[in-house]
Amino acid sequence: AQTVTQSQPEMSVQEAETVTLSCTYDTSESNYYLFWYKQPPSRQMILVIRQEAYKQQNATENRFSVNFQKAAKSFSLKISDSQLGDTAMYFCAFMNEKLTFGTGTRLTIIP
């Protein structure tokens, strides 16, 4: 079974600064997908970024980028120029047959 670990329950950062959320996972599979989802208080999961394990290039979506280290089974999310609207829970997720989530990191952007 796959497991996803997010070791930072809570983080806070000043507006406009850069923040990195960590995620590690455990799997014996070689082909899989990794995701970061954002969950505001409304509870709707919003896809932030996805990474295909067979691609070595790190995914980037505007201010969001990942550092994917396949050998280390690490998948961190970097948010640049953080904005107040980035305040939310962030979940790392692993997908092979189904989506398995970590426990989440509560990120607060301080004005």
Next chain:
Amino acid sequence: GAGVSQSPRYKVAKRGQDVALRCDPISGHVSLFWYQQALGQGPEFLTYFQNEAQLDKSGLPSDRFFAERPEGSVSTLKIQRTQQEDSAVYLCASSLAAYSGNTIYFGEGSWLTVV
């Protein structure tokens, strides 16, 4: 609508009541997932459908939980004889196909409170 729609958004049930939660996936999406998210936790997988076939129900916590998708579109998650530990947000999600990394789109969830 264009997204995954869930109803009811909020449900308060007395312990022992049966509840039914509905999910309307995005049109054309083959795969449909149900997740349970307790307060302060990440979503936990319950069950997965490909069209009308329930391919994985390993996450259903007990035989009080039952899910169906008879025509391969709308799905219903039924919880019989609800208990307080069933209180959670139930998230439905859909995608074009599973096992391929297609984006999985989530609904806003059904918030169940058992009193």
